Amino acid sequence: MGIPSDDVVQIRHADAAGEPTVVTVSCPDKTGLGCDLCRVVLLFGLSVVKGDMSTDGRWCYIVLWVLPRGGRPVAVPWDLLKDRLLQLCPVTPPFGFDNAYLAAAGLQDVAPPAPQLFLLKLCCLDRMGLLHDVTRVLCELELTIRRVKVSTTPDGSVLDLFFITDARELLHTKNRREETQDKLESVLGDSLTCCEIDPAGEDMLSCLQSWASLTPAIMEQMFNTNLIEEQSISTRGGTISVTMDNSLSTVHTLIQIQCGDHKGLLYDIMRTVKDCNIQISYGRFYASQNGRCEIDLFAVQSDGKKILDQHRQRALCYRLRMEVHRPLRVALVNRGPDTELLVANPVEVSGKGRPLVFYDITLALKNLQKRIFLVWLRLGGTLWKIGSGKSTDYTLVRSMSSRLPCGAGLWMQSPTC
Structure with missing residues (x-):
């Protein structure tokens, strides 16, 4: 009981x-x-x-x-x-x-069984922040975006295709579909001309594949571990310290972290510990008002023993410093008249990406007055392409498979182009 x-x-x-x-x-x-x-x-x-x-x-x-x-x-x-x-x-x-x-x-x-896949089709007139407004509604309704294709015609008409799953597992019901359509209509207003939700098969996802080529120079800029390690020594939020001590407990290894605070910090730490197969027996987290955080974790390996191997200690400390310092990897690349912004974030061993990354990217583009005209998004080896208005702005977001980073790229010109 x-x-x-x-x-x-x-x-x-x-x-x-x-x-x-x-x-x-x-x-x-x-x-x-x-x-x-x-x-x-x-x-x-x-x-x-x-x-x-x-x-x-x-x-x-x-x-x-x-x-x-x-x-x-x-x-x-x-x-x-x-x-x-x-x-x-x-x-x-x-x-x-x-x-x-x-x-x-x-x-x-x-x-649990894989959630049922649905296709949300939106036809509307383009406007500033359109994709973010739609993404916000889907997040509020607990609808997970699996893949997206957005295209804009020269006359300003937009066709959005969202492959989504429902955390509540109710999208097959008429009431849930009507709730989703009503909320989208309330946000998009008269610009919305069509809103349809239908069941979709996994085979339909294959027609929306698109891939970005990341050159060795870009990969070096985003994933140069030596450079990231040097930057983690002194950051805007202060120094980052990750240490281990086996002298304070006979059965546990004490992991101590001192660093600057950022959005989702505790999640980043717990995700890293989980992926490294480390078990926490006792933990304490405190974020001070000056933006500094202190974390104490009494941990053991999966076999219940202390972390005594020096190589394993160094590897875990290094991984924690990387995730605390740069949970998202960002790079700027010149592509002729355009500037490409690439953003990558890690994926859990379970295959789940960091929450709300696509939401945050579209919000940033909206705040920067960047109009989006073309999007590709794919989760689990996936791609998002985002562009803006009459300029040649794009955002490309690629979510790779387990243990590889999700990525995003944005090609930008001034909105007056």
């Missing part, structure tokens, strides 16, 4: 404006749970200002103090956040069994 869901995830709201909301999770433990929880928090537009987590290998207890990103008061769907966090928590095993026994018997963590 499991424990009530209200006891698994609890959300205590702040007593005064500007104070953090406290999110508490108490459930059976599983590898990578902290990373998965931080990913959802990031998806809901929240920043973690303080965190504590502990586990005995069977049961874990996690407390996160969160604020809306940027300190701006926003309407956070707390009930929906609670549901999404609850879905990540393992079910309490029946009396007389434990998670280790169920996992050995193959009765735990069964992978």
